[in-house]
Amino acid sequence: MAQPDSDGKPAQRAEAPLVAFEGVTKRFPGVVANDSVDLTLEAGEIHALIGENGAGKSTLMRVLYGLYPPDGGRILVRGEEVRITSPRIALSHGIGMVHQHFMLVDRFTVAENIILGAEGGTVIDVGRAGRSIGDLATTYGFSITPSKRVEDLSVGEQQRVEILKALYRGVDLLILDEPTAVLTPQEASDLFGNLRNLKADGKTIVFISHKLDEVLDIADRITVLRRGKVIGATRPAETTKSKLAEMMVGRPVLFQLDKPDTDSDLDSAGPLLEVENVSLAGRLEGVTLSVAGGEILGIAGVEGNGQLELAEVLIGLRTPDSGTVRIEGTDVTGRSVAGVRKQGVGYVPEDRHNRGLVLDMTLWENSCLGRQSGKDYSSRWGVLSIRKIKALAARMIKQFDVRTRTSNVTAATLSGGNQQKLILARELEGEPRLLIAAQPTRGLDVGAIEFVWKQILDHKAAGRAVVLISAELDEIYELSDRIVTIYEGRLTGEYPPDAPAEELGLGMTGRSDRSAKAV
């Protein structure tokens, strides 16, 4: 894919590509994050950069954005070699980047955030800035109110602010690092609309992702990275999802998992989890649902519609204002987390850094979190049985294929996928009868998603129950036996696993006429 004749004579190429990487290498001690990468980005294209976590896609783009100095090779912008040593210089070449984690000041308005760092002068003309931002937004079809505070915005809107921030600085090349990882399907399709508008205006977009459907949908060209090397480049028309996955992972990947049928005798045991009329001020309203053993109940909804609160009520982090939660007939409403867990409940939280792992602690210390009082892990006198905990950690690491050489490193050093595997290993240890999994595959790559899904299905196949909360419809469809939709804290409908996405979409936006009573 690199131009074969890069001898400098412009006979062949009428116009130099917008950006060309030539043999760019980036080493971290012991790791070659980018191994002599050749890549060209043409003006006006949407170029997808895909690969598993750790494949080097973000690193490569950070080199371009001036966050990492390259160790070898050169970067040409519009045919001229440049040295980009800081984001400021990258911006001056018209290169902007939107990171996975937004960098916005919550208390500032949209306009204030956008002009931050590019105020131009001592006195800020807020009115003028607001107008030019408004113009910019209309040009590209971004729906955004410049005077709103960022803290009042949804995740999708915040992302638009980040993109506008880059556009306001006049970039021609916009790098988006996993932009849809935090978005709902609707927000993602809005984003794609915006990106197409940008492309039509001649902007170039680098789209880092590992979601293959999206990439096939939006990209003009696709480059696959694996272990720091360019494995190949292709176009959506010339490839398929499974071909791309194989390029990324290096082996064939199954997308259709066998959904095991539930043993019919398991059903007759009655519901394992019963939630009756649970309300939580302003967050949940009369939520009633039940899940039987051997069943996966998928809760679909646009993020921020009460899913987090529902999960936290179920695990005991929040006490509902009214209503009851029963597990196998035992009323656990208002019990502490430890009390609920004792009933046999595992919890894979949505926020694995602030609810799942203690990042500063080692893997073995994390492996027994929540289980430290068990008599296997600490003595009657409260002394930890470190040998046993380390054996537990070693078992988890092996069974769940957590990639690390030792359990003595802190959890912060693991990649997202491996952190999630560790959490899943911990939460499935001891075979809880009910697993609450909130956004279990957010931010994970194909290989890890496949793994997590398989674990959840295995859990169900063993006759245990799962509440799956996800903003990814793919995931809901792939795993659920029954689907309910949630909107503004209310359950708005129940659907069979083969209900069309449009119907679910209606429920997720509260426009469903289905009654949720039968759930």
Next chain:
Amino acid sequence: MATAAEPPARRTSRIRYDFLAGQLLALGGAFAFAAAIGSIIIIAYNENPLFVYATVLNYSTARVQDIAQVLEYATPLIFSGLAVAVAFKAGLFNIGVEGQYIVGLMTASAAALYLDFLPAFLLVPAVLIAAMAGAMVWASVPAVLKVRTGAHEVVTTIMMNGIAISLVAWAILNPLKSTGEQLVDLRTNLFPEEALMPSFAGTFGLESVIPISVHLTLLFPLALIACALVWFFLFRMRLGYEVRAVGSSSGSAEAGGISIGAAQVKVFLISGALAGLVGLNHLIGDKGYLGSNYETGLGFAGIAVAFLGRNHPGGIPLAAVLIGILLRGQDGIAISTELPTEILIILQGVLILSVVIAYELVQRVLRRRMQQEVAVTETTAPAEA
């Protein structure tokens, strides 16, 4: 995992050694930096920095009795450093060590005076327990307020410090007031001999090298034992584990089923108990009575010690000894130079700042390296298993 056991062990120990080497390097750098800043000030006073530093070292380490003097200074600082650090591990700032040990002084004095019928081997432990209990009660108020109402412990402990001073003043004037009429000072009666902490020199037969003017007592080895116990508590016991989890990620600890409030109250009480021992070396190792001019500021000094010792029970005694050296060095500076003794307070401040910064820098480098170690594993480890 038996087959994979060998390389992990090697890998870990390398990280460990790097870690230690990094910490020592940071410490060395911080010392050099602080010394350089100190030199500038000393030169401004027309003194020779090398001579000043040599004087400090000479006064604090030349003779056994100098070392004993340094350790005497270090003893209360070890306890207060531990008290601050233990609470900090749960994410709590115990600014109230000051008030807690002052209350401990009062309850210890009461025990020494009212339990005077006990033999020494019972009375000394009774005094220690009374000191810890009094301080613990004092610490329990902010702890409960924090957990029940969310009142910030920094504010409440500072308030409690003020109340403690008034309470002890009242006690010295009223129930604990000396019965001797000719005394001008406000103070309690002298404690019975049995209530006093045996001296280090007396216990280990070192009277020939440590004069009685040095009040190094058995509280010093006790302080080291306390360090070992705190280490065991934090890194080997369930509650310590829970405390550290709460301190570094309360959300994850809570979702795991740890009661944040319970862990915080318990650790604050432990912190208070340690605080109770802070004032004892002055009380039953030196004076033998509680006067209105009791030693103050030891609790606040503990914050500096905990900071310097990285809130680690292994670092705290070293930090306390270091501050002991600087305190002892003040005597030397006063005698041998024209410098104001405050120079060492300045030096101490610069040292703390530079140590904190240096550790932070080293930490960053190490974290990055650790991440890369793991990254190597992730990209090279075969996907078997």
